[in-house]
Amino acid sequence: MATGAPEYHERTKHSPRSVREAGRGLDFDNKPTPYKQYIDRPSRPLVDRIRPPQQPALAAITEPTADGRAEIDDGLARARRPDLEALTNLCYYSAGITTALNRRGRRLLFRAAATTGALYHVDLYVVCGDLAGANAADGGVEPSIGTLEAGVYHFDPQTLSLSVLREGDYRGVLANASGHAGVADAPLSVVATSTWWRNAWKYGDRTFRHAFWDSGTMLANLLAVAHALDYRAEVVTGFADRPVAELLGVEPAREAPLEIVPIGAGDAAPEITPAGVDPIDPDTAALSPHEKEFPLIGEAWAAGTVESGSEAEAWRSRYPTERIGTRDPGDGERVSLEPVDPETASRRPLHETIRRRGSCREYEREPISFRKLSTVLDRAARGAPMDVRLRGNHDEPADEPALSFVDPYLIVNGVVGLESGVYHYHPDAGELERLRTGEFRAEAGHLALDQRLGADAAVCLYFLTDVAEIVDALGDRGYRVAQLEAALSAGRLYLGTYAHRDLGGTGLTFYDDEVTSFFAPRAAGQTPTFLYTMGRPN
The missing domain is CATH 3.40.109.10 (NADH Oxidase)
Known part of the structure; x- marks a missing residue:
């Protein structure tokens, strides 16, 4: 009998205990190749010289x-x-x-x-x-x-x-x-x-x-x-x-x-x-x-x-008429983003950004610009075109919500002009809602599987969803959609980050339930699907 999404998600959660008990060594002699190689099939070469896409990454x-x-x-x-x-x-x-x-x-x-x-x-x-x-x-x-x-x-x-x-x-x-x-x-x-x-x-x-x-x-x-x-x-x-x-x-x-x-x-x-x-x-x-x-x-x-x-x-056709897996805004103080306009935004072409992109292995504990954070969030979390997403007015597709199934939460520890603390991001309004203030570097490092990158990052951005709500509305396949919406947004965060010369970013793993507890009570019943960190690369 197939294991449904809620049970699968529960059984694959990380906790300090599960990670400690699963401390098996990796068998590098048995490490799989990262390539699929066909033995009996002909091949067709692609073009060896191309004109790469010149559009700025932040626009693309x-x-x-x-x-x-x-x-x-x-x-x-x-x-x-x-x-x-x-x-x-x-x-x-x-x-x-x-x-x-x-x-x-x-x-x-x-x-x-x-x-x-x-x-x-x-x-x-x-x-x-x-x-x-x-x-x-x-x-x-x-x-x-x-x-x-x-x-x-x-x-x-x-x-x-x-x-x-x-x-x-x-x-x-x-x-x-x-x-x-x-x-x-x-x-x-x-x-x-x-x-x-x-x-x-x-x-x-x-x-x-x-x-x-x-x-x-x-x-x-x-x-x-x-x-x-x-x-x-x-x-x-x-x-x-x-x-x-x-x-x-x-x-x-x-x-x-x-x-x-x-x-x-x-x-x-x-x-x-x-x-x-x-x-x-x-x-x-x-x-x-x-x-x-x-x-x-x-x-x-x-x-x-x-x-x-x-x-x-x-x-x-089962897609809902209102967002699912997410939480309504509260009455916390709002901070409006300050993204740069398209005319003054970074013009780094998409192809250069992709070639520059990496996964940052070390951050300096130096603050990043609020305008650059605002610009990356504004461009990356607008919602990607998927066949299953919340539909607004079909005559005015621009009114569709940016994200349908996941909520972005931020731990901010190093942004000039933005008070350190915990935030719930509302992309449709372009606003951060402050949930609490304070420096949370130790907590950020712990939640990120006790990795120093989490503690040193200027911002840790978590995407959370309510798996039970998702599966109730879209069945077990809906779990794939929620995970994918978070990952598509994170992929765009990577590109938005590396469109800026002095920013770096990487995705990290996390202790599932401890993340939920950290963002509670707002995130009660939700579970993390992706963690993306951003800061100044060392």
Whole structure:
């Protein structure tokens, strides 16, 4: 019997005792490779020279809708079709290798988006129709660089290439599985998966949480790049899981699909009978000498599965008319954010920001600017385009709330002009509500699994939700959505942070129930889903 989301979440909570008792050493001889390597499949190189997206990072991450604007006009550039160069940008700046460091005789390779433990268990697959060669789709005068034939591909970050899994146009399989108009109309869709063992080697059963944390930070990059290149893009969480897994040739007990991201519009997928496709079983290299299983992960995944596209449509229709999992504002003192306007904000391009982004390993205990904190919060916590989110007035999409399922809470210990203390952030109003004052560095370090980074950070930002409310409204699959909304927001926080020269940030793990107690009584009944810290890097 599948373990439901509330039970899974409860059983995977960290406490000082659980962490102390779980102090097993890691078997580095059995550490899984961070790459999926196909043995029996041909590969297709991507473009080796690209024009990266030049839009400022702070502008690219603010897009709250699939079309990247509050009001959508027919015929605008967002409907144009991606080409091979655009696909290369999308893959490279979301999952490619962007940094190489030499440490103690070892060459360490880091990718575009943050991931727990640098274990890189999330892979990207491309399902597309025929894509024009680079420069051809937008009328460029430079020679076109090849074409990409319709097919199903796996992105290989080591070689910046695509492994060919299927030849032919299979976009209709995703359209049938999702019952989603954006997927049915997209020239290409990107599917994110998690290979459980590649993360569970270190993190065990919490990997099911990490699947959405790490795919969320990656997809935050993907959305930003797509919108910077003027393509329609959104995250689709509702789809029949098995047909998508079969299309990719993966077995969910080992590797499962998490999200679908349709890119572009105006190219309807061909109809494919719902009966499915012929199975494939690609031969891949072993991840490690001895792969281990974690049944709780599989049970949590199975509890939230959807069987058909019609069921996915029905599930999406269950979205509520008011925010769930969150808490109403109180009567605490309000502090209005002071973000800089677009004209004076940092102009660091998105591609430079992604390449600069890291995970800060040490903070100086020096305060950061309130205006910069305000700007990062204002741009990052506007809500990401997902198929399941709270809908406002459909005639005025800009009135939709920024966040539907999670609440941001802050521990502030070093911000110029902002009193140290504990705050509840209300993104729709652009205000921080002060819950209590005082310096809480010791508490911040303790809550962050007794890590010094938490104590030294200028700001610790927690996303909390009420799992019981989420599951009651959206079933076990709603748990995935809440985790993902937090992670997408955190991914945008990363980009907003590293758009500023003197800021650094990183995500940390936490003691679940102690975080709830710390933010009580406001957070009573809520539980943390993500912790992001920010400060001055040392």
